[in-house]
Amino acid sequence: MSLTAIRALVRNDLRVYRTDRRALLIGILVPILVAAFFGYVFGGSGQAADPGKIPVAVVDEDHSEISRGIAAALAQDPLLAVRQLTRASAVAQVRAGTVQAAAVLPAAFGDQATKALFSNRDRPQVTLLVDPSQPTTARIVQGLFAEYGMQEITKAAFSGASGQAALSEGLDWVNHATPAQVPERTELKAVLEAAQALLARNASAGSAPGSGLQRGLSIPYQMTTREMTSASNIPYNGYAHSFAGMTVQFILFTGIDAGVLLLLARERGVWQRLRTAPVSKAQFLLAKALGTTLIGLFQFLVVYTVACLVFQVRIAGSVAGFAALAVCFCVLNACFGLMLAAIGRSAGATRGIAMMVILLLVMLGGAWVPAFVFPRWLQQASLAAPTRWAVDGLDSVTWRGQGFATAVAPLVVLGAAALVCMAVAIWRFRWDD
Amino acid sequence: MLSVSHLLKRFGERTAVADVSFEIQTGQTVGVLGPNGAGKTTTLAMISGLAQPDAGSVTFQGTPVQRNANALKLHVGLVPQDLALYEELSAWANLELFGGLYGLSGRVLAERATDALELVGLSDRRKDRVGSFSGGMKRRLNIAGALLHDPELILLDEPTVGVDPQSRNSIFENLEELKRRGKTLLYTTHYMEEAERLCDRIVIMDHGRVIADDTVAGLRRRLPAGRSAVLQVAGAPLADELLAQLAALPGVGAAFPTTGGVRLDTEDFGAPLMRCLEVLTRHGREVTAVHTGQVRLEEVFIALTGRALRDEPPSGAPS
Numbered sequence: 001m002s003l004t005a006i007r008a009l010v011r012n013d014l015r016v017y018r019t020d021r022r023a024l025l026i027g028i029l030v031p032i033l034v035a036a037f038f039g040y041v042f043g044g045s046g047q048a049a050d051p052g053k054i055p056v057a058v059v060d061e062d063h064s065e066i067s068r069g070i071a072a073a074l075a076q077d078p079l080l081a082v083r084q085l086t087r088a089s090a091v092a093q094v095r096a097g098t099v100q101a102a103a104v105l106p107a108a109f110g111d112q113a114t115k116a117l118f119s120n121r122d123r124p125q126v127t128l129l130v131d132p133s134q135p136t137t138a139r140i141v142q143g144l145f146a147e148y149g150m151q152e153i154t155k156a157a158f159s160g161a162s163g164q165a166a167l168s169e170g171l172d173w174v175n176h177a178t179p180a181q182v183p184e185r186t187e188l189k190a191v192l193e194a195a196q197a198l199l200a201r202n203a204s205a206g207s208a209p210g211s212g213l214q215r216g217l218s219i220p221y222q223m224t225t226r227e228m229t230s231a232s233n234i235p236y237n238g239y240a241h242s243f244a245g246m247t248v249q250f251i252l253f254t255g256i257d258a259g260v261l262l263l264l265a266r267e268r269g270v271w272q273r274l275r276t277a278p279v280s281k282a283q284f285l286l287a288k289a290l291g292t293t294l295i296g297l298f299q300f301l302v303v304y305t306v307a308c309l310v311f312q313v314r315i316a317g318s319v320a321g322f323a324a325l326a327v328c329f330c331v332l333n334a335c336f337g338l339m340l341a342a343i344g345r346s347a348g349a350t351r352g353i354a355m356m357v358i359l360l361l362v363m364l365g366g367a368w369v370p371a372f373v374f375p376r377w378l379q380q381a382s383l384a385a386p387t388r389w390a391v392d393g394l395d396s397v398t399w400r401g402q403g404f405a406t407a408v409a410p411l412v413v414l415g416a417a418a419l420v421c422m423a424v425a426i427w428r429f430r431w432d433d
Numbered sequence: 434m435l436s437v438s439h440l441l442k443r444f445g446e447r448t449a450v451a452d453v454s455f456e457i458q459t460g461q462t463v464g465v466l467g468p469n470g471a472g473k474t475t476t477l478a479m480i481s482g483l484a485q486p487d488a489g490s491v492t493f494q495g496t497p498v499q500r501n502a503n504a505l506k507l508h509v510g511l512v513p514q515d516l517a518l519y520e521e522l523s524a525w526a527n528l529e530l531f532g533g534l535y536g537l538s539g540r541v542l543a544e545r546a547t548d549a550l551e552l553v554g555l556s557d558r559r560k561d562r563v564g565s566f567s568g569g570m571k572r573r574l575n576i577a578g579a580l581l582h583d584p585e586l587i588l589l590d591e592p593t594v595g596v597d598p599q600s601r602n603s604i605f606e607n608l609e610e611l612k613r614r615g616k617t618l619l620y621t622t623h624y625m626e627e628a629e630r631l632c633d634r635i636v637i638m639d640h641g642r643v644i645a646d647d648t649v650a651g652l653r654r655r656l657p658a659g660r661s662a663v664l665q666v667a668g669a670p671l672a673d674e675l676l677a678q679l680a681a682l683p684g685v686g687a688a689f690p691t692t693g694g695v696r697l698d699t700e701d702f703g704a705p706l707m708r709c710l711e712v713l714t715r716h717g718r719e720v721t722a723v724h725t726g727q728v729r730l731e732e733v734f735i736a737l738t739g740r741a742l743r744d745e746p747p748s749g750a751p752s
Binding site: 012019277 | 481482483485503504506507509511513514515516517518519521522526529530531532533534535536537538562575578579
């Protein structure tokens with residue numbers, strides 16, 4: 001009889017869920033939409049054409065060959081959309097957020113920079129106006145400016161009249177400097193004389209433009225990036241992580257609903273009828289846990305089916321690991337719902353508090369933004385959240401292409417959390433009220 | 434079949450049931466009557482195992498309910514006062530759940546659900562969402578939900594509350610059919626006319642105690658005058674002096690003012706009634722209608738408790 005009763009309760013929960021359009025909308029459609037949005041923002045399926053250029057500005061108050069060269073090099077960079085502005089306009093646009101950063105090259109920048117290259121004196125001051133909400137942009141522009149700046153300044157320093165003048169001035173300063181000012185005076189003088197000789201020879205030989213030092217100093221290595229995804233021919237899919245996060249989040253919402261519905265049922269005649277039936281508290285809790293688990297698995301299945309078919313998310317690692325994680329997380333979610341019903345007093349208050357807890361858990365779990373962008377202490381602290389293990393576990397068996405072994409630790413944590421929730425539910429559930 | 438002995442139930446400082454004892458024989462229909470707050474629902478909760486008594490006992494076919502609650506649940510069906518239905522599901526789906534809770538499945542469950550729907554006259558609405566039902570239909574389905582496991586004792590907690598007269602009549606017919614089938618019914622209500630129509634015996638409760646336990650006829654005999662007549666009188670309400678004059682007439686037990694007339698308790702409708710008509714005519718009052726009948730249970734209840742059945746409940750009182 002007990003199995004029949006449990007089956008009847010589970011079937012009833014599934015029927016109630018099926019008739020609840022709001023639950024279907026929130027549990028299935030919304031996570032797909034939100035995951036699609038986040039996935040697109042974080043790189044899509046690797047085939048997204050244009051990630052968008054960063055709007056920056058150059059304020060050229062120098063108008064020298066060097067400053068024009070730097071501005072032109074920045075404009076050529078594929079990461080940036082560069083516009084030339086006046087200082088006032090740059091300040092206004094960065095403040096308004098239409099430009100994320102602006103480099104201000106002051107008057108005499110080129111001349112001072114070329115001379116400072118040899119003497120390390122009177123270095124010109126370049127101001128970078130930045131939007132404080134875009135700290136990453138500031139670092140990108142600083143890096144690119146350093147690269148293109150060195151290239152243009154050294155090109156000028158080792159070619160033409162301006163280079164000759166800078167070298168002569170540098171030599172003159174070294175010759176007149178005291179040993180205290182330049183301890184390596186002899187060696188530096190030799191370097192500058194050698195550079196002067198090289199410059200003179202290049203000028204007399206009429207070397208082809210763009211050859212040797214006429215290109216300026218550049219970074220003496222090349223760097224290529226290789227995405228370490230599940231396989232070399234499969235690009236990173238930004239949707240994979242966002243679908244993991246959003247599935248976890250919205251299944252937890254279903255868990256809240258299950259708990260709140262149970263609290264509401266207490267206020268209805270149905271509760272009396274349940275309690276006058278020959279069903280024990282254990283059978284009832286088991287049936288409720290089974291029902292909510294099946295609903296969660298249904299959500300999992302539908303959301304990931306859409307993720308695979310529409311957004312090219314692949315379970316590139318262990319399919320068994322993925323399935324085990326899905327089941328384990330849905331069991332945890334069901335036990336969490338029961339715990340809410342056991343410790344909650346009123347449906348309204350419980351829903352509010354539970355929602356707050358869930359949002360905190362999914363944030364810590366890296367469901368919204370990956371956990372690696374957290375500060376180090378928060379990365380460590382977030383390991384206490386089962387959601388972090390769920391999201392990391394799903395990441396590992398989907399786009400990271402890892403085997404079942406990587407799913408074991410998340411499974412253990414999720415299972416332990418489920419046991420704790422169930423224990424609290426059994427302990428505190430008021431069956432006789 | 435059922436014996437309730439000295440039940441006591443307290444909720445904190447408040448005593449909901451002070452001392453309740455009665456018995457029900459197999460096949461009987463017993464009404465538990467009382468105003469809101471009398472302790473009817475709490476008594477039913479203790480009988481059905483929903484609440485544990487602080488003192489006293491309930492035995493079903495000689496076995497204490499508390500000792501073997503799950504086994505006894507198979508023999509008892511409860512129709513709760515609050516609708517015990519999932520409104521978002523069909524009538525059939527609701528019955529499938531309630532039958533399943535009692536271990537029914539497959540063909541047996543289908544047959545029982547079909548019978549129950551037929552009994553309450555909802556066969557043609559089996560696939561419809563309960564939310565689309567009228568209040569009376571929901572009440573009938575609420576009853577059907579308690580019948581699936583074919584219980585011997587059916588506990589009905591105010592099953593007609595909030596329904597229109599037509600639906601109430603349908604519910605009566607359902608209950609009369611159950612009675613014909615030999616079911617034992619325990620029925621709480623604060624509608625005296627329902628108890629009069631349906632019950633073999635009536636237990637009257639007030640303030641958590643049984644104040645009367647008798648057949649309808651037995652209860653009527655408790656009033657000195659067994660019959661009453663209501664005279665509709667045109668014009669202003671009757672003056673106290675005139676009422677006193679009517680009450681003093683030979684054969685008249687008492688005279689009470691009513692809306693638009695006077696109610697007379699008398700032993701018979703012959704000479705005493707004629708004397709009253711003469712007095713009223715002499716005072717220039719026109720009698721427009723005369724209704725005669727037996728003393729209603731409502732009057733018995735007032736005589737026993739000093740208050741009407743459908744008083745507003747005191748705040749916070751249990752029903």
